[in-house]
Amino acid sequence: MFEVKATDGGTRARAGVLETPHGTADTPLFMPVATQATVKAMRPEQVAELGFEIVLSNAYHLWLRPGLAVVEGLGGLHAFMGWDGPILTDSGGYQVLSLGKDVKITPEGARFRSHLDGSTVFLSPELSMEVQQDLGADIAMALDECLPYPADRARVESSLELNRDWAARCRSAHSSDTQALFGIVQGGMFPDLRRRSAEATAELDFPGYGLGGFSVGEPRELTLDLLEQTLAHVPEGAPRYLMGVGDPLGMAEAVALGVDMFDSVLPTRIARNGSAMLGTGRINLRNSRFASDEGPLDPGCSCYTCRSFTRAYLRHLVAAREILGFHLLTVHNLHQVSDLVYRMRRAISSGSFSRLLSELRSLDEHE
Amino acid sequence: MFEVKATDGGTRARAGVLETPHGTADTPLFMPVATQATVKAMRPEQVAELGFEIVLSNAYHLWLRPGLAVVEGLGGLHAFMGWDGPILTDSGGYQVLSLGKDVKITPEGARFRSHLDGSTVFLSPELSMEVQQDLGADIAMALDECLPYPADRARVESSLELNRDWAARCRSAHSSDTQALFGIVQGGMFPDLRRRSAEATAELDFPGYGLGGFSVGEPRELTLDLLEQTLAHVPEGAPRYLMGVGDPLGMAEAVALGVDMFDSVLPTRIARNGSAMLGTGRINLRNSRFASDEGPLDPGCSCYTCRSFTRAYLRHLVAAREILGFHLLTVHNLHQVSDLVYRMRRAISSGSFSRLLSELRSLDEHE
Numbered sequence: 001m002f003e004v005k006a007t008d009g010g011t012r013a014r015a016g017v018l019e020t021p022h023g024t025a026d027t028p029l030f031m032p033v034a035t036q037a038t039v040k041a042m043r044p045e046q047v048a049e050l051g052f053e054i055v056l057s058n059a060y061h062l063w064l065r066p067g068l069a070v071v072e073g074l075g076g077l078h079a080f081m082g083w084d085g086p087i088l089t090d091s092g093g094y095q096v097l098s099l100g101k102d103v104k105i106t107p108e109g110a111r112f113r114s115h116l117d118g119s120t121v122f123l124s125p126e127l128s129m130e131v132q133q134d135l136g137a138d139i140a141m142a143l144d145e146c147l148p149y150p151a152d153r154a155r156v157e158s159s160l161e162l163n164r165d166w167a168a169r170c171r172s173a174h175s176s177d178t179q180a181l182f183g184i185v186q187g188g189m190f191p192d193l194r195r196r197s198a199e200a201t202a203e204l205d206f207p208g209y210g211l212g213g214f215s216v217g218e219p220r221e222l223t224l225d226l227l228e229q230t231l232a233h234v235p236e237g238a239p240r241y242l243m244g245v246g247d248p249l250g251m252a253e254a255v256a257l258g259v260d261m262f263d264s265v266l267p268t269r270i271a272r273n274g275s276a277m278l279g280t281g282r283i284n285l286r287n288s289r290f291a292s293d294e295g296p297l298d299p300g301c302s303c304y305t306c307r308s309f310t311r312a313y314l315r316h317l318v319a320a321r322e323i324l325g326f327h328l329l330t331v332h333n334l335h336q337v338s339d340l341v342y343r344m345r346r347a348i349s350s351g352s353f354s355r356l357l358s359e360l361r362s363l364d365e366h367e
Numbered sequence: 368m369f370e371v372k373a374t375d376g377g378t379r380a381r382a383g384v385l386e387t388p389h390g391t392a393d394t395p396l397f398m399p400v401a402t403q404a405t406v407k408a409m410r411p412e413q414v415a416e417l418g419f420e421i422v423l424s425n426a427y428h429l430w431l432r433p434g435l436a437v438v439e440g441l442g443g444l445h446a447f448m449g450w451d452g453p454i455l456t457d458s459g460g461y462q463v464l465s466l467g468k469d470v471k472i473t474p475e476g477a478r479f480r481s482h483l484d485g486s487t488v489f490l491s492p493e494l495s496m497e498v499q500q501d502l503g504a505d506i507a508m509a510l511d512e513c514l515p516y517p518a519d520r521a522r523v524e525s526s527l528e529l530n531r532d533w534a535a536r537c538r539s540a541h542s543s544d545t546q547a548l549f550g551i552v553q554g555g556m557f558p559d560l561r562r563r564s565a566e567a568t569a570e571l572d573f574p575g576y577g578l579g580g581f582s583v584g585e586p587r588e589l590t591l592d593l594l595e596q597t598l599a600h601v602p603e604g605a606p607r608y609l610m611g612v613g614d615p616l617g618m619a620e621a622v623a624l625g626v627d628m629f630d631s632v633l634p635t636r637i638a639r640n641g642s643a644m645l646g647t648g649r650i651n652l653r654n655s656r657f658a659s660d661e662g663p664l665d666p667g668c669s670c671y672t673c674r675s676f677t678r679a680y681l682r683h684l685v686a687a688r689e690i691l692g693f694h695l696l697t698v699h700n701l702h703q704v705s706d707l708v709y710r711m712r713r714a715i716s717s718g719s720f721s722r723l724l725s726e727l728r729s730l731d732e733h734e
Contacts, residue, residue: 041690316433323408
């Protein structure tokens with residue numbers, strides 16, 4: 001399902017193609033997040049027009065609302081949300097811990113109260129596989145326990161045992177011929193535990209690997225250091241997906257280490273907070289210095305928002321909390337991310353990735 | 368600036384063309400409301416694609432935020448909001464009374480505290496003219512006092528005196544060669560006072576007339592009865608604009624009496640409340656009976672929303688309070704209104720308006 005097409009000489013970056021039942025996606029890639037079966041503030045075809053080939057949706061959220069019966073009855077998640085391309089679903093492990101109330105994790109699974117109505121629900125590795133298969137995702141993720149940061153060594157070690165068991169049960173329960181199931185490597189901030197988790201997950205021979213438990217508050221240097229040490233033990237021929245990372249420099253550094261896939265709510269979430277991505281940094285339109293600014297959000301950007309509106313108008317929309325403001329900033333931020341992964345793919349193929357990475361690092365230093 | 372092109376044989380309905388510095392607009396017409404320089408949840412070109420040729424914006428709101436200096440500095444309201452077509456601005460009279468705090472009306476003008484920051488502001492007929500000219504509206508509205516419903520006869524009579532004076536001052540202060548200034552007929556729910564106001568306003572020889580103080584809570588029969596009596600005293604050659612009416616049957620009945628223009632927040636506001644316009648009525652997607660409904664919002668509708676999504680998906684978006692849901696319902700509701708005014712224009716030209724009106728009345732009875 002994954003083929004590496006080009007590798008960079010100076011780094012471990014590679015460009016490839018991911019094949020799924022709903023078409024292919026070029027890597028390195030970024031998946032916009034459609035938590036509730038919609039990339040917030042965007043029509044589905046607007047997401048595709050920005051160059052995205054695959055989106056991420058969330059099994060936990062859709063399972064609780066509108067429920068599996070509704071999505072299945074409407075012909076599955078693709079038909080439900082009007083997205084014909086590939087979809088990856090998150091398992092729900094992360095959401096159980098971040099959104100569920102009174103969460104109790106046992107070897108059997110996770111028991112918790114729904115954040116929507118307080119009802120008690122139980123999620124097991126087997127049930128998570130069933131949910132993701134019923135949704136019709138092209139790529140499902142194994143159910144795992146994602147620890148908060150920081151977590152001490154004893155806590156991480158016992159979690160590794162649980163995750164090893166859950167991963168094996170996901171592998172056994174997963175019965176779809178067409179859907180791919182990715183394993184997830186955890187291990188907290190301990191290099192040897194990351195390695196142990198990578199080896200244990202790789203033993204189960206998944207067609208792809210998520211790198212979980214990053215971007216949880218740790219410094220970037222630590223992420224990259226651990227990532228490098230972990231990837232040495234993750235099969236080279238499979239796609240590697242760094243979960244929850246979506247800042248420009250963070251993605252570029254990870255690509256240099258051999259990461260192929262990313263997702264993050266960052267571009268869409270900060271848009272609704274009035275922030276626009278600019279180079280490797282960002283500006284917030286609520287700042288009064290933009291009140292009379294006649295320029296576009298980003299003079300170098302060719303997105304619909306930058307072609308059509310001034311910073312002053314965007315600031316007005318953000319200040320008035322107008323939906324159009326959230327939409328326009330989302331369009332811009334997603335365009336920035338799409339443009340970056342496109343430039344990375346091209347640079348890897350043409351042997352100029354190291355130069356692109358240097359440019360981004362230098363841009364970041366001048367922020 | 369206004370030419371009647373066709374009249375209906377069975378009613379007083381007429382179809383015409385309104386000319387403005389930013390192009391023409393066919394009547395009868397509906398103006399989507401862009402209170403804060405954006406039709407809520409819509410890109411400007413999406414509004415145009417739905418067939419609307421003119422939008423309404425609000426002098427009161429833009430005056431307070433972002434302020435005249437900002438809009439003027441950016442080249443005026445058209446450039447600011449990215450709308451090349453005609454714009455009519457409401458004077459602010461209605462907003463002063465509905466949004467302002469501690470409002471004090473004197474012959475000089477209205478003093479009140481801003482709903483945004485509590486600061487004391489003063490709006491006079493002269494200032495309202497200046498604001499609307501500086502915004503660059505194609506059509507400005509005279510500043511008037513719009514009374515709440517019900518209002519007793521003495522209150523309405525004294526208000527008429529004030530409005531007569533303010534209208535004359537607006538006429539004198541209005542100096543633009545290109546911008547048209549419409550007078551506004553008030554008079555509460557008293558036929559003789561409506562007539563007196565119509566005659567006094569007509570004496571000032573405006574190029575167009577607003578019919579204000581309707582749709583403030585009174586029954587439809589009363590609106591239509593008063594409207595008919597009022598219109599007998601409003602110049603025939605000028606466009607007549609019924610302010611704040613946007614429900615399908617209400618518009619059709621008013622067109623039958625000789626009204627040419629409408630505006631209302633109804634289609635966009637109820638969309639954000641989960642309601643879709645259907646025939647002459649509406650449905651609310653929050654109702655659980657739509658949870659598994661595979662059909663489109665309206666099987667007879669050709670809008671983007673109805674072509675692309677199921678009721679079940681739209682209900683899910685509304686339940687999850689997703690921005691896309693508000694956008695999609697806004698698109699549908701505006702399409703419904705645009706389609707209705709288009710059908711009315713065509714019916715008037717082809718002599719079938721009475722039949723269309725009967726159909727709408729009968730549809731409404733079966734709601």
